[in-house]
Amino acid sequence: MNSDNAILAISLFAAFADGSNDDREREHIRRFAETMGSDAPDLPRLYQDILLKRITLADAATALDDLGQRQFAYEMAVCVCDADGVQGSSEKQFLAELKALLGLAGDAQSAEAERQADSLAASAATSALASGPVVTAAVNEAQLDKSILNHAILNGALELLPQSWASVAIIPLQIKMVYRIGKIYGHELDQGHIREFLATVGVGLTSQYLEQFGRKLLGGLLGKVAGKTVGKIGSAATGIAFSFASTYALGQVAKRYYAGGRQMSAQLLQDSFQNLLGPAKQLQSQYLPQIQQKAKTLDAGQIMAMVGGKGL
Numbered sequence: 001m002n003s004d005n006a007i008l009a010i011s012l013f014a015a016f017a018d019g020s021n022d023d024r025e026r027e028h029i030r031r032f033a034e035t036m037g038s039d040a041p042d043l044p045r046l047y048q049d050i051l052l053k054r055i056t057l058a059d060a061a062t063a064l065d066d067l068g069q070r071q072f073a074y075e076m077a078v079c080v081c082d083a084d085g086v087q088g089s090s091e092k093q094f095l096a097e098l099k100a101l102l103g104l105a106g107d108a109q110s111a112e113a114e115r116q117a118d119s120l121a122a123s124a125a126t127s128a129l130a131s132g133p134v135v136t137a138a139v140n141e142a143q144l145d146k147s148i149l150n151h152a153i154l155n156g157a158l159e160l161l162p163q164s165w166a167s168v169a170i171i172p173l174q175i176k177m178v179y180r181i182g183k184i185y186g187h188e189l190d191q192g193h194i195r196e197f198l199a200t201v202g203v204g205l206t207s208q209y210l211e212q213f214g215r216k217l218l219g220g221l222l223g224k225v226a227g228k229t230v231g232k233i234g235s236a237a238t239g240i241a242f243s244f245a246s247t248y249a250l251g252q253v254a255k256r257y258y259a260g261g262r263q264m265s266a267q268l269l270q271d272s273f274q275n276l277l278g279p280a281k282q283l284q285s286q287y288l289p290q291i292q293q294k295a296k297t298l299d300a301g302q303i304m305a306m307v308g309g310k311g312l
Helices: 003-015 023-035 043-051 057-062 067-082 089-102 108-126 141-158 164-184 191-201 205-218 237-259 266-286 288-297 300-307
Strands: none
Touching (some): 003 205, 067 089
16 A cells, blocks of 8 residues: 555545444545546545455554654544544544554644644634624625635635645635525524535535545645645645635525525535536636635634634
């Protein structure tokens, strides 16, 4: 097993660590493995091997000789476990086992990355969505479209940051975007409803993060593993396009859904989202300079503040 496949395998183990992913999330992960097959021919097989217990976590950990690879694998596992919220007991147990297998006990770099990812997840879980009475007023369509675009640019920019934990912010920012769209159209929503909406549309929480990571890894963007400069544009295009497009399409579908009084069927929501992804990916190239510029201005404090509800 080469190092890329070992890291992907560890990330898949992390995705299943909580044992509670529903059938939709597992289906999202399966589709991700299949669609990545042309870029990572071993990924569909890895997915099956992990589910059927033909390979173990120890097998994947043993394949990583380099300290940087082991640090990165652990950071990615932490981020995957944090993708759908604060870690549960089974995920904490999994990460403790993985840290021991990778020989990272006491490693300062891994501990700092873990602290940042956990802080983002905790901030997303505990920060209240904006409160206050719902007031239905005339909707400024142009302003709303601009807000959706700004969220898409921001999430595309997060893909360019060298910190592995930065992408953990994408999902809570999408949740907050959907909440604000719903509120504009007179609907008071909670996190449970929004997560259900994302899952119905086809945006899995864990699987979305796995896809972001997998495309960045295989595209050579993750220099910590590949020995290249992290943040280079070029190979980064697919990762940026995915996060930009999924956020933009999600915002536009949410706008249609809540403007229409939440009457769209699950199938129509899914079809609308898929139909918007292609044009959104094309739109991404138009806004690439803004995405690059946004990435240069972001730091940990700003990201944490935005996840907590400030800015945008």
